[in-house]
Amino acid sequence: MQSHDVAQRPAPSSPAGPVVDVGQAEAALVEHYPRLARLAYLVLPPGLGRGRRVMTAHALTQRALPRGRTPAPVIPAQHGGPPGGSGAEEAVDGRDTDPGYALVRLQVVRAALEAGLPLRRRARPRRAQLPPLLPQVWGLRLFPGSGGADELALGQRLSALSAPGRAAYVLRGLERLPDDDVRKVLTAAGVPDVGAALREADEVPARYALLDSPEFDPCSLQARPTDLMRRRRHTKAALAAGTALLACGALLALPGGGWGPDGAAAPPYAQNPAARAALDPGRLTRVSPAAWRTAARTDFSVWPARGGLTGDTALLRRALAVWARPGRTVKVSATPGTPSGGPAGPPQLLYAGVVDNARVVILHDGLRIARYAEPRDGTQGAALDFARVDGAAGAEASAVVLGRADGNVRYLTAPWVRRASERDLLEPGSGAMDLTLTDGVTSPLASSALRTGACTSWNALQLTDGAGTRLLTDLGELVPARLTAGRPGSAGDVSGARALRTWAPYACSLSAVRGAGVRSVNAWRFAEQPLPDASGAATWVCTRAETWRGTGARALAQFHTPGGTYGAVAARAEDVPACGARDPHVLAGVLWKSEAGTWYLLAAGDRDTASVSATGGAGGFARGNLLAVRAEQGARAELRGTLEDGRSISGLR
Numbered sequence: 001m002q003s004h005d006v007a008q009r010p011a012p013s014s015p016a017g018p019v020v021d022v023g024q025a026e027a028a029l030v031e032h033y034p035r036l037a038r039l040a041y042l043v044l045p046p047g048l049g050r051g052r053r054v055m056t057a058h059a060l061t062q063r064a065l066p067r068g069r070t071p072a073p074v075i076p077a078q079h080g081g082p083p084g085g086s087g088a089e090e091a092v093d094g095r096d097t098d099p100g101y102a103l104v105r106l107q108v109v110r111a112a113l114e115a116g117l118p119l120r121r122r123a124r125p126r127r128a129q130l131p132p133l134l135p136q137v138w139g140l141r142l143f144p145g146s147g148g149a150d151e152l153a154l155g156q157r158l159s160a161l162s163a164p165g166r167a168a169y170v171l172r173g174l175e176r177l178p179d180d181d182v183r184k185v186l187t188a189a190g191v192p193d194v195g196a197a198l199r200e201a202d203e204v205p206a207r208y209a210l211l212d213s214p215e216f217d218p219c220s221l222q223a224r225p226t227d228l229m230r231r232r233r234h235t236k237a238a239l240a241a242g243t244a245l246l247a248c249g250a251l252l253a254l255p256g257g258g259w260g261p262d263g264a265a266a267p268p269y270a271q272n273p274a275a276r277a278a279l280d281p282g283r284l285t286r287v288s289p290a291a292w293r294t295a296a297r298t299d300f301s302v303w304p305a306r307g308g309l310t311g312d313t314a315l316l317r318r319a320l321a322v323w324a325r326p327g328r329t330v331k332v333s334a335t336p337g338t339p340s341g342g343p344a345g346p347p348q349l350l351y352a353g354v355v356d357n358a359r360v361v362i363l364h365d366g367l368r369i370a371r372y373a374e375p376r377d378g379t380q381g382a383a384l385d386f387a388r389v390d391g392a393a394g395a396e397a398s399a400v401v402l403g404r405a406d407g408n409v410r411y412l413t414a415p416w417v418r419r420a421s422e423r424d425l426l427e428p429g430s431g432a433m434d435l436t437l438t439d440g441v442t443s444p445l446a447s448s449a450l451r452t453g454a455c456t457s458w459n460a461l462q463l464t465d466g467a468g469t470r471l472l473t474d475l476g477e478l479v480p481a482r483l484t485a486g487r488p489g490s491a492g493d494v495s496g497a498r499a500l501r502t503w504a505p506y507a508c509s510l511s512a513v514r515g516a517g518v519r520s521v522n523a524w525r526f527a528e529q530p531l532p533d534a535s536g537a538a539t540w541v542c543t544r545a546e547t548w549r550g551t552g553a554r555a556l557a558q559f560h561t562p563g564g565t566y567g568a569v570a571a572r573a574e575d576v577p578a579c580g581a582r583d584p585h586v587l588a589g590v591l592w593k594s595e596a597g598t599w600y601l602l603a604a605g606d607r608d609t610a611s612v613s614a615t616g617g618a619g620g621f622a623r624g625n626l627l628a629v630r631a632e633q634g635a636r637a638e639l640r641g642t643l644e645d646g647r648s649i650s651g652l653r
Contacts, residue, residue: 020103025066028100034219035174036108037061041144041218042170042211043112046159054142054218056115058135064107105175109167110189116163141224146345147215149301149366150207153391155215157204164191165200172201173208224273274345279324281316283346284363292415299397300350300364300389304415306439307353307360315352319361319372326384334386335477335517337549338368351412355403355441362400362412366390369400369478387478388517388548395470395482395493396519398463407451408444409474411461415440419464422446423471424457425507426565428500432462448511449476455508455566469495473521475514481545482520488544488584491522499523505560505567506543513545513554521545524579526586527604532628533594536562540570540604542579542586542652555579557588557652559602571652578652587612587641588652591631603627603651605641612641 029036040057048056158166164186171182179198186194214220277283284305292302309315324342326332334340343365350369351362354376361372371385389397399411413420421432422445436443448458461472461480470493472480484491485499494503502523510521527540539560546553554574558567570590577583589603601618609625617635620627631637639651 020066020100022066024100025064025104028098029061029065029104032101032104033061034217036064036105037218038211038216039105039170039174040108040112042158042174042216043109043116043163043167045116045163046155050144051141054144054221055135055137057112057218060111060115061108062135063111064104066103066107106185106188109171109185113163113167113189113191142221144217145214145220145222147210147213149299149390150297151210151213151215152366154204154207154210156390161200161204162197164194164197167191168194168197168201169204170211173206174211176208275324275342278343278345278347279317279320280346281313281320284316284320285346285348286310287348289415297393298414298416299393300369301348301366302415303348303350303364303397305349305351306412306441307351309352309354309359309361310349312352312359315359315374316349316361318374319352319363320347322372322382322384323363323370329381331381331383332386333384335388335515335548336552337517337547338386338388340384340386343370350400351402353441355410356405358403360402362402364389371401371478373403385478389479390548392479394467395463395472396479398465398470399461399472399480401474401478401480402441404447404450405444407446409447409449410444411442411480413437413440413442413463414465416465417463418466421462421464423460423462425460425471425473425500425503426455426457428497428504447474449474449514455511458507458510460507468493471495473510475510475516475518477515477517481510481513481518484520484522485524486522487524487526488522488579489581491524502541505539505564506541506556506558508566509543509556509558509569512556516545516552516554517547517549518545519548524586526606527625529602529604529626529628531561531592531594531602532600533596533598535595538562538592538602539567540588541567542588544579546580551575553580555586555652557586559588559590559592561592573652576652578649585609585643585649586652587639587649589614589627589637589639591633591635593633599631599633599635601627601629601631601635601637603639605649608643608645609641609649610644612639614639 037057040060041053044053044056046053158169161169167186167189168182171177171185172179177185182198183194186197191197286305287302289304291304292298295302322330332340343363347363347365347370350364351360353360357376358373359376363370363372367388367390369387369389372382374382398414398417402410402412411420417437417440420435420437420442422435423432424430435445445461446459458473460483461474463470463472471483473483475481483494483503485494485502486492492499494500502525506523513521522544524542524544525539526542528537529540530537541558541560542555543558544553544555552575555572555576555578556569557571559570560567568590571588579586585606585608587603587605587609589601592600592602594600601614601620603612603614603626605612605625607625611621611623612625612627613621614627614629614637616637618629618631618637620629641649641651643649
């Protein structure tokens with residue numbers, strides 16, 4: 001992320017505007033201290049760590065008090081309500097018309113932006129860039145309470161923004177300022193490119209209610225002791241040496257004259273309280289079996305703990321210990337972009353039981369699904385698998401792989417799933433075969449994910465719940481990928497006959513994205529093209545695989561002729577917006593040989609394509625979204641298209 005320098009500018013003022021004295025500013029600061037501290041905490045860079053962000057947020061808020069009478073900024077203290085709301089709730093706290101609050105808020109924003117600037121070797125550091133002298137806490141670690149998966153996802157999105165971008169988002173959501181007033185605040189705070197900051201904030205979903213979560217409250221804190229054993233050792237060393245000065249000298253006499261290789265970290269054998277809590281099976285989160293019925297969202301956080309071994313404390317302890325410290329004999333796998341480190345706190349238990357010849361434990365920490373498996377016969381060897389599932393909801397949180405054996409796979413389904421079936425995507429006209437559901441566990445079904453050789457079938461998991469029917473497919477990972485069909489941005493689940501027919505010729509192409517951390521795959525029939533030899537019409541379909549990590553999305557343009565069993569891949573691309581919700585347009589071409597032996601260049605774009613042209617080994621131009629010209633065998637052409645709105649698109653390649 002490109003950094004944005006914050007210039008040192010005075011707060012704009014009006015000669016005729018109000019003047020704020022120290023007493024008025026202090027009254028506003030004391031009255032609204034929790035919100036100002038929360039504002040500072042959200043704008044500060046997440047790289048500081050939660051503990052240091054808390055202390056720095058309080059320090060910046062307390063230093064916002066002016067030294068004397070100061071002109072108030074020509075900025076409203078607060079908008080009357082949330083963007084698009086009535087504002088009745090917020091209008092009563094006095095911030096709307098309080099110039100003292102507007103002044104201290106501006107000081108807090110400016111200081112938080114300065115704190116995020118990198119230290120430069122030759123520049124004098126600003127006060128906000130240095131660790132705070134006050135407040136200080138000794139012997140305790142303070143940090144805000146933990147939120148849910150939504151807060152975790154929002155925190156990750158905000159951490160990817162620059163400091164001005166975070167400030168713009170927080171001023172919109174927490175302070176409920178319209179964009180004009182946000183622009184004024186950021187300009188007064190010294191942001192050189194306010195427009196870029198607002199555009200960055202637009203990229204994050206407007207989940208403003210989450211900003212009031214305890215996850216981002218530096219005034220409602222949890223306290224844990226520092227490393228007690230280490231403190232005791234230092235105390236004994238200080239007493240034996242006689243004075244604290246000698247103890248400090250001993251610490252500074254480390255090899256190299258400074259930090260050791262691990263910096264300020266505790267020794268590997270130190271008993272950290274948070275680490276102990278994460279390894280305690282008695283602290284595992286267990287959700288009520290009926291919680292999903294009244295929950296605001298249907299995701300992994302409302303799954304109950306199921307299986308016959310949920311009370312086996314020894315098994316759960318082994319699973320947690322291996323997660324935190326996998327030994328050399330443990331086979332660890334993780335989908336791309338998924339961290340494999342230990343949990344930050346006690347995870348949620350989803351399943352513990354016997355699956356085929358293994359004891360299996362499924363855990364969820366808000367970001368990942370972790371699967372621990374050990375042999376039932378007590379032999380050596382265990383497996384630990386990770387899959388990223390942040391933001392999963394509904395269909396994406398409907399099933400998890402429990403185990404694989406003899407080419408088959410078993411799933412643990414969501415508590416809201418009423419029926420599970422097996423369906424062959426290559427046979428859209430055939431019915432689905434019901435699977436037995438026992439406490440949410442399916443009977444085994446044949447998996448196509450790891451099959452080698454010719455693709456003669458592709459089995460998918462069909463799940464039915466109160467919201468409808470959807471298809472999921474095993475791609476060799478812990479969480480099956482959701483299958484959809486339709487134009488990007490309005491695609492739906494594969495449930496009807498038309499959607500099943502759309503997927504049939506292209507199901508085998510799913511093997512190209514096995515093990516890639518795929519979240520969902522959409523098939524979009526974007527064009528039908530009459531063949532030049534009048535033998536029928538070919539179908540153009542774009543399949544796009546989205547990933548859990550956001551990057552690595554893959555798009556395939558496929559061409560299917562009448563009577564053919566499979567579609568042919570005409571073009572492929574990775575990490576491009578084409579064929580996706582951000583850019584629902586596509587253009588692709590293929591060399592096709594007629595039954596008479598004549599070669600043609602066939603090209604097609606989506607319905608918004610006004611014209612298509614080809615240059616290079618084959619040339620031609622056509623109005624509309626279809627192009628067919630004679631070509632030589634092996635010819636290579638460059639495709640260009642023009643959309644109805646005048647924009648130009650290139651061929652997928």
